[in-house]
Amino acid sequence: MNHPKPILDALKRPLPPALETALAARFGERFTVSQAVRDHHGKDESPFPTVPPDAVLYARSTHDVVAAVGLCREHQFPLIPYGAGSSIEGQLLAIHGGLSLDLTGMNRVLSVAADDLTATVEPGVTRKQLNLEIRDTGLFFPIDPGADATLGGMAATRASGTNAVRYGTMRENVLSLTVVTAEGKVVKTANRARKSSAGYDLTRLFIGSEGTLGIITEVTVRLYPQPEAISAAVVNFPSAAAAVDTVIQTIQLGVPVARCEFLDPPSIRALNEHSKLELREAYTLFFEFHGSENGVAEQAAVVQQLSTDNGGADFEWASRPEDRTRLWNARHNAYFACLQQRPGCKAISTDTCVPISRLAESLEGARKLLQASGFQSMIIGHVGDGNFHCVILVDPNDPEEMQRAELVNDQIVRLAQSLDGTCTGEHGIGLHKIGFLADEAGEDGLELMRRIKVALDPLNILNPGKIFRL
Numbered sequence: 098m099n100h101p102k103p104i105l106d107a108l109k110r111p112l113p114p115a116l117e118t119a120l121a122a123r124f125g126e127r128f129t130v131s132q133a134v135r136d137h138h139g140k141d142e143s144p145f146p147t148v149p150p151d152a153v154l155y156a157r158s159t160h161d162v163v164a165a166v167g168l169c170r171e172h173q174f175p176l177i178p179y180g181a182g183s184s185i186e187g188q189l190l191a192i193h194g195g196l197s198l199d200l201t202g203m204n205r206v207l208s209v210a211a212d213d214l215t216a217t218v219e220p221g222v223t224r225k226q227l228n229l230e231i232r233d234t235g236l237f238f239p240i241d242p243g244a245d246a247t248l249g250g251m252a253a254t255r256a257s258g259t260n261a262v263r264y265g266t267m268r269e270n271v272l273s274l275t276v277v278t279a280e281g282k283v284v285k286t287a288n289r290a291r292k293s294s295a296g297y298d299l300t301r302l303f304i305g306s307e308g309t310l311g312i313i314t315e316v317t318v319r320l321y322p323q324p325e326a327i328s329a330a331v332v333n334f335p336s337a338a339a340a341v342d343t344v345i346q347t348i349q350l351g352v353p354v355a356r357c358e359f360l361d362p363p364s365i366r367a368l369n370e371h372s373k374l375e376l377r378e379a380y381t382l383f384f385e386f387h388g389s390e391n392g393v394a395e396q397a398a399v400v401q402q403l404s405t406d407n408g409g410a411d412f413e414w415a416s417r418p419e420d421r422t423r424l425w426n427a428r429h430n431a432y433f434a435c436l437q438q439r440p441g442c443k444a445i446s447t448d449t450c451v452p453i454s455r456l457a458e459s460l461e462g463a464r465k466l467l468q469a470s471g472f473q474s475m476i477i478g479h480v481g482d483g484n485f486h487c488v489i490l491v492d493p494n495d496p497e498e499m500q501r502a503e504l505v506n507d508q509i510v511r512l513a514q515s516l517d518g519t520c521t522g523e524h525g526i527g528l529h530k531i532g533f534l535a536d537e538a539g540e541d542g543l544e545l546m547r548r549i550k551v552a553l554d555p556l557n558i559l560n561p562g563k564i565f566r567l
Contacts, residue, residue, distance in 0.1 A: 109194035112151035116172040120154060120196070123164055127155040138179055138197040142432070143187040143529060144443045144493065150177060150191035155199045159275065159283060159314040165198055166312065167281045169558050177560050178308040180220065180250030185446055186527030188254065188307050192562045200249055203314065206230050215272060215289050217317045220249020227318075236320040239264040242523065243429045249313045254525040255305030259428065262348070262481030263355040263387065264321065266523065268304055275315035276303050279554035289317055302549075307525050308560040310553045324387035328397060329356075329415040329424055332404045333379040337361065337464055337476075339407045340380045341457045344480045346403050348453050352396050356385035357481030358428055361464070364435065364475040371434030372427035377411060382480075383428060385421070432488065435475045439490040445502050449513035450484040450522030459516050463487050463509045470505045484522035511536075526564045534565060 112130070120128045129135075130152045139149030156162050169176040175195025182189065191197065204221035211234045218227060223245045227238050242251060242258035250256070252274065257266035264270065273287040286299035303311055334340040337359075344357055360368070362378045369376055384400055386393040401412050415421045427434075436444060451459045460476065467474040467487060478485020487509055491502045510520045510533050520526075520533035535543055543565055550557075550567065557567060 109192075110174075111194070112196075113172050113174065116168060116174055117152065119168050120152065120165070123168070124154055124161070127157070129153050135197070138182070138189070138199065139191055141182050141184045141187065141189055142444075143185055143190070143527065144445045144491065144499070145187045145190060145528065146493070148190040148192055150197035151194050153179075153197045153199055155202050157202050159277065162198065162200075162277045162312050162314055163281050163283065165196065166277055166279065166558075169196060170279065170281060170556060173556050173558060175561050176312075176558050178249070178253065178312050180247035180253075181223065181244065183244040183246050184250070184254065184527060185448070185524040186521070186529040188525060188527040188560070188563060190528060192528065195558075195561075198312065200312075200314075201247065203249075207315065209234060209320075210289070211236060211320075213289060214320045214322075215317055216320055217273075217315060218248055219315060220252075220313050221247050222249075222316075223247050224251070231320065234320075235323055237323050238270075238318055239321055240267055240270055240318075241429075243432065248316045248318065252304050252313055252316050253306065253308050255523070257479070257482075257484070257523045259356045259358060259425070259479055261479055261484070261523075262357050263353055268301060270319045271300060271304055271316060272319060273315075273317040274300055274303055274313050276311035276313055278311045279556065279559050283314075284311070305525065307527065307563050309550060309563055310559065312559070324355075324393075326390045326393045327355075327385065327387055327418075327421065328393050329383065329385045329421045330397060330400070330412060331376065331415070331424070332382050332384070332401075332409040332412045333377050334382070334404075334410075335380070335408045337380050338457060338461055339409070340382050341460055341480065343382065343400075343403050343407045343409060345453055345456060346407075347400055348481060350399065350403075352399050353388070354384055354396065354400065354481060355387040356383065356425075357479070358383040359460070359476070359478045359480040359485060360428075360431070361476040363438070363473070364431060364477050367434040367438050367475060368427045368431055371430060371437055372423070374423075374427055382409075383424065385425075431475075431477050435477075435488045435490065438475075439473055441492070442490040443493040445489045445491055445499075445506050446524070447487040447489075447506050447509050448484070448521045448524040449510055449518055450482070451513050451516045451518030453483045455516040455518065456480060456483050459483075459513050459518060460485055462512045466505055466508050466512075470501070472502060472505065479522075482522070483518070528563060531565055
């Protein structure tokens with residue numbers, strides 16, 4: 098294993114009294130050193146223990162962010178952006194100490210340009226909030242990572258989710274950002290034009306940077322017309338290989354499925370118990386089709402035939418909105434449903450992604466590694482784009498068990514990388530995957546990333562210790 102230890106007390110420095118005084122004077126009650134608040138901002142959904150910041154500041158505007166960056170820069174003190182706290186890889190843990198900058202109060206939808214199919218929002222707006230506010234326009238924002246994440250956090254981790262197979266990821270669906278740099282300057286990375294060849298692509302430089310290069314204060318996203326027709330289907334398979342073959346054939350035939358999710362029998366069992374469903378405990382695919390009435394019917398017919406050819410059975414439709422909502426809500430709650438299978442546990446979650454032609458080899462290899470490990474585990478994935486997650490349930494108070502689970506995780510990730518895949522399809526690097534990134538990018542690639550970091554943040558105050566070590 099080559100994962101870093103999450104707590105580096107030797108690198109932590111206390112909150113300078115002068116900085117504390119300045120922050121309290123500037124922000125009043127929105128600045129706090131309360132232990133309970135700090136603990137809340139020092140934990141996420143990663144397997145790491147709580148690593149609280151020294152203080153928390155609740156921002157309400159870009160001006161607040163500029164002021165906070167200026168003060169932290171003056172005192173060379175770490176600053177860690179905080180959104181919904183749903184990160185999986187330890188992105189928000191204050192391993193060097195620092196100030197947690199909570200952006201959830203910056204939650205206004207600033208503008209909706211329905212004719213241009215765009216919306217501009219503050220970083221604390223969540224995907225559900227945006228879709229609720231634009232529902233009367235006939236448009237929707239499709240990126241759906243499961244958790245009701247903030248759009249700022251989704252941009253920072255280059256998130257995707259269940260709809261990515263048709264609509265892409267945050268990389269394809271963010272047109273422009275407003276970013277506060279480590280120098281306290283406010284930079285708009287692009288205008289709202291659908292394409293541009295003007296200079297370096299600053300928008301995509303910050304997307305996926307996990308708060309290490311700048312702090313996102315506005316996001317302009319693409320919107321899409323709500324489909325005329327939507328239909329979902331559930332189909333069971335006798336083996337994981339049969340299910341994956343169906344997915345590969347569907348994508349290679351160019352069928353424009355909107356969602357294509359894989360769940361193994363333990364995942365189905367967890368969903369049934371958590372969401373009170375009665376799905377058959379088998380290798381299962383969830384499909385969703387968007388388009389015209391005729392288009393949806395044609396897509397579904399092709400996929401149903403492919404499924405049948407691969408041994409699929411019990412092809413069940415969910416055309417009513419309430420049935421589809423119940424099905425996808427259960428899928429979105431799968432992570433927490435898995436956790437409930439072992440009370441008191443934590444989850445070590447892989448997040449590999451491979452070319453679609455290598456999906457069967459990657460998923461079947463991961464399944465065998467999990468089966469041999471003896472751990473209680475589940476495989477769930479957005480397999481339509483080659484991305485899946487292995488959830489390994491562990492006792493966080495048992496170091497030996499944690500080490501064995503990390504070894505399994507290591508083997509699964511290295512298998513994906515050997516198949517020309519990546520160590521993370523959507524969760525990001527954070528702390529947990531620093532070693533994997535080093536192997537994947539190579540020393541020259543990693544050195545280039547370091548040079549970008551040093552150029553934009555020479556004092557290393559923005560979320561230090563994440564993605565790679567300087």
